[in-house]
Amino acid sequence: MHPSFRTPVWFYFGLAFGIAWIAWLFPVLASHGVLTLSPAAQLACLFAGSFGPFVGAFVAVYRDGGWPAVREFAGRALRYRMGFVHFLAAMLLVPVAGGLSMWWLASHGGPPFAALVTASHLPLLYVELFLIGGSVNEEFGWAYAIDRLQQRHRLLHAAAWLGVIWGCWHIPLFFITGLTQSFMPFWAFVIFTVALRVVIVWGYASNRQSILVALLFHTASNMTFNLYSMVDRTSRHDERGFIGAALIILVVAAVLALTAHCYRRPSDAVVSIETGAKS
Template sequence: MHSSFRTPAWFYFALAFAITWVFWLFPILASHGILQLGQTAQLACLFAGSFGPFVSAFIAVYRDGGGPAVREFAGRSLRYRMGPMYFLAAMLLAPVAAGLSMVWLASHGGPPFAFGVALSHFPLLYVELFFFGGSVNEEFGWAYAIDRLGERQHLLRAAAVLGVIWGCWHIPLFFITGLTQSFLPFWAFLIFTIALRVVIVWGYASNRKSILVALLFHTASNFAFNLFAVVDRTPKHDERGFIGFGLIMLVIASWVALSARCYRQAPPDSVAAID
Protein backbone atom coordinates (compact mmCIF):
# COMPACT_ATOMS: atom_id res chain seq x y z
CA MET A 1 0.00 0.00 0.00
CA HIS A 2 1.47 3.35 -1.04
CA SER A 3 1.90 5.87 1.77
CA SER A 4 1.67 9.64 1.32
CA PHE A 5 3.68 10.15 4.51
CA ARG A 6 7.38 10.90 4.27
CA THR A 7 7.97 11.79 7.89
CA PRO A 8 8.62 8.77 10.15
CA ALA A 9 5.85 8.39 12.74
CA TRP A 10 8.44 8.17 15.52
CA PHE A 11 9.75 11.59 14.49
CA TYR A 12 6.33 13.19 14.94
CA PHE A 13 5.73 11.62 18.36
CA ALA A 14 9.27 12.30 19.59
CA LEU A 15 9.03 15.95 18.55
CA ALA A 16 5.56 16.41 20.07
CA PHE A 17 6.63 14.92 23.40
CA ALA A 18 9.96 16.77 23.42
CA ILE A 19 8.45 20.21 22.83
CA THR A 20 5.78 19.66 25.46
CA TRP A 21 7.88 18.04 28.14
CA VAL A 22 10.75 20.55 27.85
CA PHE A 23 8.37 23.46 28.47
CA TRP A 24 6.52 21.59 31.23
CA LEU A 25 9.75 20.70 33.01
CA PHE A 26 10.07 24.27 34.31
CA PRO A 27 6.71 24.31 36.18
CA ILE A 28 7.55 20.88 37.62
CA LEU A 29 10.84 22.16 39.02
CA ALA A 30 9.11 25.29 40.32
CA SER A 31 6.34 23.23 41.91
CA HIS A 32 8.92 21.31 43.93
CA GLY A 33 10.96 24.35 44.93
CA ILE A 34 13.93 23.45 42.75
CA LEU A 35 13.52 26.48 40.49
CA GLN A 36 12.25 29.96 41.23
CA LEU A 37 9.59 30.76 38.67
CA GLY A 38 6.67 33.17 38.96
CA GLN A 39 3.08 32.10 38.49
CA THR A 40 2.76 33.95 35.19
CA ALA A 41 5.92 32.32 33.83
CA GLN A 42 4.68 28.88 34.90
CA LEU A 43 1.37 29.40 33.13
CA ALA A 44 3.20 30.60 30.03
CA CYS A 45 5.33 27.44 30.02
CA LEU A 46 2.27 25.24 30.48
CA PHE A 47 0.46 26.99 27.64
CA ALA A 48 3.45 26.92 25.28
CA GLY A 49 4.09 23.25 26.01
CA SER A 50 0.51 22.32 25.22
CA PHE A 51 1.17 23.26 21.58
CA GLY A 52 3.71 20.45 21.16
CA PRO A 53 1.31 18.25 19.14
CA PHE A 54 0.11 21.23 17.07
CA VAL A 55 3.58 22.44 16.08
CA SER A 56 4.88 18.92 15.45
CA ALA A 57 1.91 18.04 13.25
CA PHE A 58 2.39 21.02 10.96
CA ILE A 59 6.13 20.38 10.72
CA ALA A 60 5.42 16.75 9.79
CA VAL A 61 2.68 17.67 7.31
CA TYR A 62 4.99 20.18 5.63
CA ARG A 63 7.71 17.54 5.40
CA ASP A 64 5.15 15.14 3.92
CA GLY A 65 3.73 17.36 1.19
CA GLY A 66 4.81 20.98 1.47
CA GLY A 67 2.43 23.95 1.31
CA PRO A 68 -0.48 22.17 -0.41
CA ALA A 69 -0.51 19.46 2.27
CA VAL A 70 -0.46 22.09 5.01
CA ARG A 71 -3.40 23.94 3.46
CA GLU A 72 -5.41 20.73 3.08
CA PHE A 73 -4.64 19.67 6.64
CA ALA A 74 -5.48 23.06 8.17
CA GLY A 75 -8.64 23.21 6.07
CA ARG A 76 -9.99 20.12 7.79
CA SER A 77 -10.68 22.30 10.83
CA LEU A 78 -13.30 24.10 8.73
CA ARG A 79 -15.22 20.98 7.71
CA TYR A 80 -18.37 21.95 9.52
CA ARG A 81 -20.75 19.63 7.71
CA MET A 82 -21.48 16.73 10.03
CA GLY A 83 -24.49 14.62 10.83
CA PRO A 84 -26.73 15.89 13.66
CA MET A 85 -25.90 12.76 15.66
CA TYR A 86 -22.17 13.54 15.59
CA PHE A 87 -22.72 17.19 16.48
CA LEU A 88 -24.92 16.32 19.45
CA ALA A 89 -22.48 13.64 20.57
CA ALA A 90 -19.56 16.05 20.30
CA MET A 91 -21.37 18.67 22.36
CA LEU A 92 -23.16 16.53 24.94
CA LEU A 93 -21.62 13.09 25.50
CA ALA A 94 -18.86 14.13 27.90
CA PRO A 95 -20.94 16.65 29.92
CA VAL A 96 -23.80 14.14 30.27
CA ALA A 97 -21.39 11.39 31.34
CA ALA A 98 -19.86 13.72 33.94
CA GLY A 99 -23.33 14.73 35.14
CA LEU A 100 -24.41 11.10 35.55
CA SER A 101 -21.30 10.40 37.59
CA MET A 102 -22.04 13.34 39.90
CA VAL A 103 -25.68 12.26 40.29
CA TRP A 104 -24.45 8.84 41.37
CA LEU A 105 -21.87 10.38 43.70
CA ALA A 106 -24.49 12.61 45.33
CA SER A 107 -26.54 9.53 46.19
CA HIS A 108 -23.50 7.77 47.69
CA GLY A 109 -22.28 10.27 50.24
CA GLY A 110 -20.84 12.85 47.87
CA PRO A 111 -21.69 16.54 47.57
CA PRO A 112 -25.18 17.53 46.36
CA PHE A 113 -25.57 17.56 42.60
CA ALA A 114 -24.91 21.08 41.34
CA PHE A 115 -23.55 22.97 38.35
CA GLY A 116 -20.24 24.70 38.86
CA VAL A 117 -20.91 27.34 36.21
CA ALA A 118 -23.89 29.66 35.78
CA LEU A 119 -25.92 29.07 32.63
CA SER A 120 -25.20 32.60 31.42
CA HIS A 121 -21.47 31.83 31.45
CA PHE A 122 -21.74 28.71 29.27
CA PRO A 123 -21.07 30.35 25.85
CA LEU A 124 -18.03 32.39 26.90
CA LEU A 125 -16.52 29.49 28.84
CA TYR A 126 -16.97 27.18 25.87
CA VAL A 127 -15.29 29.64 23.50
CA GLU A 128 -12.40 30.16 25.93
CA LEU A 129 -11.88 26.40 26.28
CA PHE A 130 -12.12 25.89 22.52
CA PHE A 131 -9.31 28.30 21.71
CA PHE A 132 -7.19 28.28 24.87
CA GLY A 133 -8.11 25.16 26.85
CA GLY A 134 -6.22 22.51 24.91
CA SER A 135 -8.49 21.72 21.96
CA VAL A 136 -6.70 23.70 19.25
CA ASN A 137 -3.37 23.08 20.99
CA GLU A 138 -3.73 19.31 20.73
CA GLU A 139 -6.30 18.07 18.24
CA PHE A 140 -4.44 18.99 15.07
CA GLY A 141 -1.60 16.87 16.40
CA TRP A 142 -3.75 13.92 17.37
CA ALA A 143 -5.50 14.08 13.97
CA TYR A 144 -2.14 13.65 12.27
CA ALA A 145 -1.29 10.90 14.74
CA ILE A 146 -4.44 8.86 14.08
CA ASP A 147 -3.86 9.18 10.33
CA ARG A 148 -0.42 7.67 10.85
CA LEU A 149 -1.44 4.97 13.33
CA GLY A 150 -4.48 4.00 11.26
CA GLU A 151 -2.43 3.69 8.10
CA ARG A 152 -1.43 0.08 8.71
CA GLN A 153 -3.67 -1.23 11.49
CA HIS A 154 -7.32 -1.50 12.42
CA LEU A 155 -8.75 1.93 13.26
CA LEU A 156 -10.10 0.83 16.64
CA ARG A 157 -6.73 -0.47 17.71
CA ALA A 158 -5.09 2.71 16.44
CA ALA A 159 -7.56 4.82 18.44
CA ALA A 160 -6.90 2.82 21.62
CA VAL A 161 -3.13 3.09 21.13
CA LEU A 162 -3.44 6.84 20.59
CA GLY A 163 -5.55 7.03 23.76
CA VAL A 164 -2.64 5.51 25.70
CA ILE A 165 -0.14 7.85 24.04
CA TRP A 166 -2.41 10.82 24.75
CA GLY A 167 -2.68 9.86 28.41
CA CYS A 168 1.09 9.42 28.73
CA TRP A 169 1.70 12.79 27.04
CA HIS A 170 0.03 14.36 30.12
CA ILE A 171 2.36 12.63 32.62
CA PRO A 172 4.35 15.76 33.60
CA LEU A 173 1.13 17.47 34.73
CA PHE A 174 0.69 14.84 37.45
CA PHE A 175 3.80 16.25 39.14
CA ILE A 176 2.71 19.90 39.19
CA THR A 177 0.91 20.76 42.41
CA GLY A 178 -2.57 22.20 41.97
CA LEU A 179 -3.20 21.09 38.40
CA THR A 180 -6.18 18.85 37.65
CA GLN A 181 -4.03 15.79 36.97
CA SER A 182 -2.31 16.07 40.35
CA PHE A 183 -5.62 15.11 42.00
CA LEU A 184 -6.28 12.08 39.78
CA PRO A 185 -5.14 8.44 39.80
CA PHE A 186 -3.19 7.85 36.61
CA TRP A 187 -4.87 4.51 35.86
CA ALA A 188 -8.31 6.15 35.85
CA PHE A 189 -7.02 9.01 33.72
CA LEU A 190 -5.67 6.48 31.22
CA ILE A 191 -9.05 4.75 31.02
CA PHE A 192 -10.62 8.15 30.40
CA THR A 193 -8.19 9.15 27.63
CA ILE A 194 -8.54 5.80 25.84
CA ALA A 195 -12.34 5.94 26.01
CA LEU A 196 -12.56 9.57 24.93
CA ARG A 197 -10.09 9.05 22.10
CA VAL A 198 -12.12 6.11 20.73
CA VAL A 199 -15.16 8.38 20.69
CA ILE A 200 -13.28 11.32 19.15
CA VAL A 201 -11.80 9.16 16.38
CA TRP A 202 -15.29 7.82 15.62
CA GLY A 203 -16.50 11.39 15.02
CA TYR A 204 -13.35 12.35 13.12
CA ALA A 205 -13.31 9.33 10.80
CA SER A 206 -17.06 9.40 10.19
CA ASN A 207 -17.01 13.01 8.97
CA ARG A 208 -14.31 13.09 6.29
CA LYS A 209 -11.52 13.47 8.84
CA SER A 210 -13.01 16.69 10.17
CA ILE A 211 -10.67 18.17 12.76
CA LEU A 212 -13.53 20.46 13.78
CA VAL A 213 -15.44 17.44 15.12
CA ALA A 214 -12.41 16.47 17.21
CA LEU A 215 -12.12 20.05 18.49
CA LEU A 216 -15.77 20.00 19.59
CA PHE A 217 -15.39 16.69 21.42
CA HIS A 218 -12.24 17.86 23.20
CA THR A 219 -13.80 21.19 24.19
CA ALA A 220 -16.93 19.51 25.56
CA SER A 221 -14.74 17.20 27.64
CA ASN A 222 -12.90 20.14 29.19
CA PHE A 223 -16.22 21.92 29.62
CA ALA A 224 -17.49 18.95 31.66
CA PHE A 225 -14.60 19.37 34.11
CA ASN A 226 -15.70 22.98 34.67
CA LEU A 227 -19.41 22.24 34.70
CA PHE A 228 -19.16 19.61 37.44
CA ALA A 229 -16.77 19.02 40.33
CA VAL A 230 -15.69 15.61 39.02
CA VAL A 231 -12.24 16.39 40.38
CA ASP A 232 -12.26 16.77 44.14
CA ARG A 233 -9.65 19.38 45.11
CA THR A 234 -10.57 19.36 48.81
CA PRO A 235 -8.49 17.62 51.51
CA LYS A 236 -11.02 14.76 51.34
CA HIS A 237 -9.66 13.93 47.89
CA ASP A 238 -12.62 11.83 46.82
CA GLU A 239 -11.69 10.23 43.47
CA ARG A 240 -15.05 8.54 42.87
CA GLY A 241 -16.49 11.36 40.76
CA PHE A 242 -13.72 11.19 38.19
CA ILE A 243 -13.49 7.40 38.25
CA GLY A 244 -17.23 7.25 37.59
CA PHE A 245 -16.84 9.74 34.76
CA GLY A 246 -14.10 7.62 33.21
CA LEU A 247 -16.05 4.38 33.53
CA ILE A 248 -19.19 5.87 31.98
CA MET A 249 -17.08 7.14 29.08
CA LEU A 250 -15.62 3.63 28.76
CA VAL A 251 -19.12 2.18 28.46
CA ILE A 252 -19.98 4.75 25.78
CA ALA A 253 -16.72 4.05 23.93
CA SER A 254 -17.38 0.30 24.04
CA TRP A 255 -20.80 0.80 22.49
CA VAL A 256 -19.30 3.04 19.80
CA ALA A 257 -16.53 0.51 19.12
CA LEU A 258 -19.05 -2.29 18.60
CA SER A 259 -21.54 -0.33 16.52
CA ALA A 260 -19.67 2.31 14.49
CA ARG A 261 -19.19 1.61 10.80
CA CYS A 262 -15.69 3.09 10.78
CA TYR A 263 -14.60 0.53 13.38
CA ARG A 264 -16.14 -2.42 11.54
CA GLN A 265 -14.15 -1.83 8.36
CA ALA A 266 -11.23 -4.10 7.52
CA PRO A 267 -7.71 -2.93 8.42
CA PRO A 268 -5.84 -1.11 5.60
CA ASP A 269 -3.42 -4.00 5.04
CA SER A 270 -6.33 -6.39 4.55
CA VAL A 271 -7.89 -4.07 1.97
CA ALA A 272 -4.56 -3.77 0.18
CA ALA A 273 -4.21 -7.55 0.13
CA ILE A 274 -7.68 -7.95 -1.40
CA ASP A 275 -6.96 -5.31 -4.00
Protein backbone atom coordinates in the same frame (compact mmCIF):
# COMPACT_ATOMS: atom_id res chain seq x y z
CA MET B 1 -5.58 5.91 -1.87
CA HIS B 2 -2.95 6.11 0.83
CA PRO B 3 -0.69 9.15 0.81
CA SER B 4 3.07 9.08 0.97
CA PHE B 5 4.24 10.08 4.42
CA ARG B 6 7.83 11.25 4.22
CA THR B 7 8.17 12.06 7.92
CA PRO B 8 9.03 9.18 10.28
CA VAL B 9 6.28 8.79 12.84
CA TRP B 10 8.83 8.97 15.64
CA PHE B 11 9.75 12.45 14.43
CA TYR B 12 6.20 13.68 14.97
CA PHE B 13 5.84 12.09 18.40
CA GLY B 14 9.31 13.34 19.34
CA LEU B 15 8.22 16.92 18.65
CA ALA B 16 4.81 16.52 20.30
CA PHE B 17 6.31 15.08 23.47
CA GLY B 18 9.59 16.98 23.41
CA ILE B 19 8.08 20.46 23.16
CA ALA B 20 5.53 19.67 25.88
CA TRP B 21 7.79 17.88 28.32
CA ILE B 22 10.66 20.37 28.04
CA ALA B 23 8.31 23.32 28.62
CA TRP B 24 6.54 21.51 31.47
CA LEU B 25 9.81 20.49 33.12
CA PHE B 26 10.20 23.96 34.63
CA PRO B 27 6.85 23.92 36.49
CA VAL B 28 7.61 20.35 37.62
CA LEU B 29 10.95 21.46 39.08
CA ALA B 30 9.30 24.51 40.66
CA SER B 31 6.68 22.28 42.29
CA HIS B 32 9.48 20.30 43.94
CA GLY B 33 11.41 23.33 45.10
CA VAL B 34 14.28 22.99 42.63
CA LEU B 35 13.68 26.43 41.13
CA THR B 36 11.33 29.37 41.49
CA LEU B 37 8.71 30.35 38.92
CA SER B 38 6.24 33.19 39.11
CA PRO B 39 2.59 32.26 38.45
CA ALA B 40 2.81 34.06 35.09
CA ALA B 41 5.94 32.13 34.09
CA GLN B 42 4.37 28.82 35.10
CA LEU B 43 1.26 29.60 33.05
CA ALA B 44 3.45 30.53 30.08
CA CYS B 45 5.32 27.22 30.31
CA LEU B 46 2.10 25.22 30.59
CA PHE B 47 0.55 27.05 27.65
CA ALA B 48 3.64 26.73 25.44
CA GLY B 49 3.96 23.02 26.15
CA SER B 50 0.35 22.35 25.28
CA PHE B 51 1.11 23.27 21.66
CA GLY B 52 3.54 20.37 21.22
CA PRO B 53 1.09 18.24 19.19
CA PHE B 54 0.02 21.26 17.11
CA VAL B 55 3.56 22.24 16.17
CA GLY B 56 4.61 18.65 15.61
CA ALA B 57 1.68 18.00 13.29
CA PHE B 58 2.19 21.01 11.06
CA VAL B 59 5.94 20.48 10.81
CA ALA B 60 5.33 16.84 9.87
CA VAL B 61 2.57 17.68 7.37
CA TYR B 62 4.82 20.25 5.70
CA ARG B 63 7.61 17.68 5.47
CA ASP B 64 5.15 15.19 4.00
CA GLY B 65 3.68 17.35 1.25
CA GLY B 66 4.63 21.01 1.50
CA TRP B 67 2.15 23.88 1.59
CA PRO B 68 -0.60 22.05 -0.38
CA ALA B 69 -0.66 19.39 2.33
CA VAL B 70 -0.67 22.05 5.07
CA ARG B 71 -3.65 23.81 3.45
CA GLU B 72 -5.57 20.54 3.14
CA PHE B 73 -4.79 19.53 6.70
CA ALA B 74 -5.70 22.92 8.21
CA GLY B 75 -8.87 23.01 6.11
CA ARG B 76 -10.20 19.95 7.89
CA ALA B 77 -10.92 22.18 10.87
CA LEU B 78 -13.54 23.90 8.66
CA ARG B 79 -15.41 20.75 7.72
CA TYR B 80 -18.59 21.69 9.52
CA ARG B 81 -20.88 19.24 7.77
CA MET B 82 -21.23 16.33 10.14
CA GLY B 83 -23.83 13.81 11.17
CA PHE B 84 -26.38 15.07 13.65
CA VAL B 85 -25.64 12.18 16.02
CA HIS B 86 -21.92 12.97 15.87
CA PHE B 87 -22.60 16.63 16.59
CA LEU B 88 -24.81 15.82 19.58
CA ALA B 89 -22.23 13.38 20.92
CA ALA B 90 -19.44 15.92 20.51
CA MET B 91 -21.38 18.58 22.39
CA LEU B 92 -23.15 16.53 25.06
CA LEU B 93 -21.56 13.13 25.71
CA VAL B 94 -18.92 14.15 28.25
CA PRO B 95 -21.06 16.83 29.97
CA VAL B 96 -23.92 14.34 30.36
CA ALA B 97 -21.56 11.61 31.58
CA GLY B 98 -20.06 14.04 34.08
CA GLY B 99 -23.48 15.21 35.21
CA LEU B 100 -24.76 11.68 35.72
CA SER B 101 -21.67 10.71 37.67
CA MET B 102 -21.82 13.79 39.90
CA TRP B 103 -25.56 13.29 40.47
CA TRP B 104 -24.86 9.71 41.56
CA LEU B 105 -22.00 10.87 43.77
CA ALA B 106 -24.25 13.43 45.48
CA SER B 107 -26.53 10.62 46.63
CA HIS B 108 -23.59 8.52 47.86
CA GLY B 109 -21.85 10.85 50.27
CA GLY B 110 -20.43 13.34 47.79
CA PRO B 111 -20.99 17.09 47.53
CA PRO B 112 -24.46 18.36 46.57
CA PHE B 113 -25.13 18.19 42.85
CA ALA B 114 -24.71 21.64 41.35
CA ALA B 115 -23.29 23.34 38.28
CA LEU B 116 -20.36 25.68 38.94
CA VAL B 117 -21.00 27.87 35.88
CA THR B 118 -24.16 29.83 35.15
CA ALA B 119 -25.89 29.43 31.80
CA SER B 120 -25.03 32.99 30.82
CA HIS B 121 -21.30 32.29 31.18
CA LEU B 122 -21.29 29.01 29.23
CA PRO B 123 -20.90 30.50 25.71
CA LEU B 124 -17.86 32.59 26.65
CA LEU B 125 -16.31 29.71 28.58
CA TYR B 126 -16.82 27.41 25.62
CA VAL B 127 -15.13 29.83 23.21
CA GLU B 128 -12.19 30.32 25.59
CA LEU B 129 -11.70 26.59 26.02
CA PHE B 130 -12.04 26.00 22.27
CA LEU B 131 -9.37 28.54 21.34
CA ILE B 132 -6.85 28.40 24.19
CA GLY B 133 -8.00 25.64 26.53
CA GLY B 134 -6.32 22.70 24.85
CA SER B 135 -8.56 21.82 21.91
CA VAL B 136 -6.72 23.67 19.14
CA ASN B 137 -3.42 23.06 20.95
CA GLU B 138 -3.83 19.27 20.77
CA GLU B 139 -6.41 18.01 18.28
CA PHE B 140 -4.54 18.88 15.08
CA GLY B 141 -1.71 16.80 16.46
CA TRP B 142 -3.83 13.83 17.45
CA ALA B 143 -5.55 13.94 14.04
CA TYR B 144 -2.16 13.57 12.36
CA ALA B 145 -1.25 10.84 14.83
CA ILE B 146 -4.34 8.74 14.08
CA ASP B 147 -3.66 9.05 10.36
CA ARG B 148 -0.18 7.65 10.92
CA LEU B 149 -1.10 4.95 13.42
CA GLN B 150 -3.79 3.47 11.18
CA GLN B 151 -1.14 2.78 8.55
CA ARG B 152 -0.12 -0.24 10.61
CA HIS B 153 -3.17 -0.89 12.78
CA ARG B 154 -6.88 -1.26 12.34
CA LEU B 155 -8.66 1.97 13.17
CA LEU B 156 -9.99 0.72 16.53
CA HIS B 157 -6.57 -0.47 17.63
CA ALA B 158 -5.01 2.79 16.46
CA ALA B 159 -7.59 4.80 18.41
CA ALA B 160 -6.97 2.79 21.58
CA TRP B 161 -3.20 3.12 21.24
CA LEU B 162 -3.55 6.84 20.67
CA GLY B 163 -5.67 7.06 23.81
CA VAL B 164 -2.81 5.52 25.79
CA ILE B 165 -0.30 7.87 24.14
CA TRP B 166 -2.57 10.83 24.81
CA GLY B 167 -2.78 9.91 28.47
CA CYS B 168 0.99 9.44 28.77
CA TRP B 169 1.63 12.78 27.06
CA HIS B 170 0.08 14.40 30.16
CA ILE B 171 2.40 12.64 32.63
CA PRO B 172 4.42 15.74 33.69
CA LEU B 173 1.18 17.50 34.65
CA PHE B 174 0.62 14.91 37.37
CA PHE B 175 3.73 16.24 39.13
CA ILE B 176 2.78 19.93 39.07
CA THR B 177 1.16 21.02 42.31
CA GLY B 178 -2.36 22.34 41.97
CA LEU B 179 -3.12 21.14 38.45
CA THR B 180 -6.19 19.00 37.91
CA GLN B 181 -4.11 15.97 36.95
CA SER B 182 -2.19 16.14 40.23
CA PHE B 183 -5.36 15.07 42.07
CA MET B 184 -6.31 12.23 39.69
CA PRO B 185 -5.34 8.56 39.81
CA PHE B 186 -3.32 8.02 36.63
CA TRP B 187 -5.00 4.69 35.84
CA ALA B 188 -8.43 6.34 35.80
CA PHE B 189 -7.11 9.15 33.62
CA VAL B 190 -5.83 6.63 31.05
CA ILE B 191 -9.20 4.87 31.03
CA PHE B 192 -10.74 8.27 30.34
CA THR B 193 -8.30 9.17 27.54
CA VAL B 194 -8.59 5.78 25.83
CA ALA B 195 -12.40 5.75 25.99
CA LEU B 196 -12.76 9.35 24.87
CA ARG B 197 -10.22 8.92 22.06
CA VAL B 198 -12.16 5.94 20.69
CA VAL B 199 -15.26 8.15 20.65
CA ILE B 200 -13.43 11.12 19.11
CA VAL B 201 -11.91 8.99 16.35
CA TRP B 202 -15.37 7.61 15.61
CA GLY B 203 -16.59 11.15 14.99
CA TYR B 204 -13.44 12.10 13.10
CA ALA B 205 -13.41 9.09 10.78
CA SER B 206 -17.17 9.18 10.18
CA ASN B 207 -17.10 12.77 8.94
CA ARG B 208 -14.37 12.89 6.30
CA GLN B 209 -11.60 13.31 8.87
CA SER B 210 -13.18 16.46 10.25
CA ILE B 211 -10.83 17.95 12.82
CA LEU B 212 -13.70 20.22 13.82
CA VAL B 213 -15.52 17.20 15.30
CA ALA B 214 -12.47 16.39 17.40
CA LEU B 215 -12.21 20.02 18.51
CA LEU B 216 -15.84 19.99 19.66
CA PHE B 217 -15.37 16.78 21.64
CA HIS B 218 -12.23 18.08 23.32
CA THR B 219 -13.81 21.42 24.20
CA ALA B 220 -16.90 19.81 25.70
CA SER B 221 -14.66 17.52 27.75
CA ASN B 222 -12.67 20.41 29.19
CA MET B 223 -15.86 22.35 29.82
CA THR B 224 -17.21 19.48 31.90
CA PHE B 225 -14.32 19.85 34.35
CA ASN B 226 -15.28 23.51 34.72
CA LEU B 227 -18.99 22.78 34.93
CA TYR B 228 -18.85 20.27 37.81
CA SER B 229 -16.51 19.50 40.70
CA MET B 230 -15.33 16.43 38.83
CA VAL B 231 -12.03 16.27 40.69
CA ASP B 232 -11.84 16.34 44.49
CA ARG B 233 -9.07 18.76 45.44
CA THR B 234 -9.54 18.23 49.19
CA SER B 235 -7.62 15.90 51.47
CA ARG B 236 -10.36 13.27 51.01
CA HIS B 237 -9.25 12.58 47.41
CA ASP B 238 -12.67 11.19 46.60
CA GLU B 239 -12.37 10.83 42.84
CA ARG B 240 -15.49 8.71 42.33
CA GLY B 241 -17.05 11.50 40.27
CA PHE B 242 -14.27 11.47 37.69
CA ILE B 243 -13.95 7.68 37.72
CA GLY B 244 -17.70 7.31 37.21
CA ALA B 245 -17.66 9.65 34.23
CA ALA B 246 -14.70 7.78 32.73
CA LEU B 247 -16.54 4.46 33.08
CA ILE B 248 -19.68 5.84 31.44
CA ILE B 249 -17.64 7.03 28.46
CA LEU B 250 -15.87 3.65 28.40
CA VAL B 251 -19.25 1.92 28.01
CA VAL B 252 -20.12 4.25 25.12
CA ALA B 253 -16.73 3.55 23.53
CA ALA B 254 -17.28 -0.21 23.85
CA VAL B 255 -20.67 0.07 22.12
CA LEU B 256 -19.11 2.08 19.29
CA ALA B 257 -16.24 -0.40 18.99
CA LEU B 258 -18.77 -3.17 18.40
CA THR B 259 -21.24 -1.33 16.18
CA ALA B 260 -19.70 1.69 14.42
CA HIS B 261 -19.13 1.24 10.71
CA CYS B 262 -15.73 2.94 10.78
CA TYR B 263 -14.48 0.35 13.29
CA ARG B 264 -15.91 -2.65 11.46
CA ARG B 265 -14.76 -1.94 7.91
CA PRO B 266 -11.53 -3.45 6.54
CA SER B 267 -8.35 -1.60 7.45
CA ASP B 268 -7.57 -0.83 3.81
CA ALA B 269 -10.78 1.21 3.61
CA VAL B 270 -9.65 3.82 6.08
CA VAL B 271 -8.51 7.13 4.71
CA SER B 272 -5.64 9.40 5.64
CA ILE B 273 -4.16 12.72 4.58
CA GLU B 274 -4.28 13.10 0.82
CA THR B 275 -1.61 15.53 -0.18
CA GLY B 276 -3.12 18.46 -1.99
CA ALA B 277 -6.71 17.26 -1.58
CA LYS B 278 -9.46 19.82 -1.21
CA SER B 279 -11.50 19.97 1.98
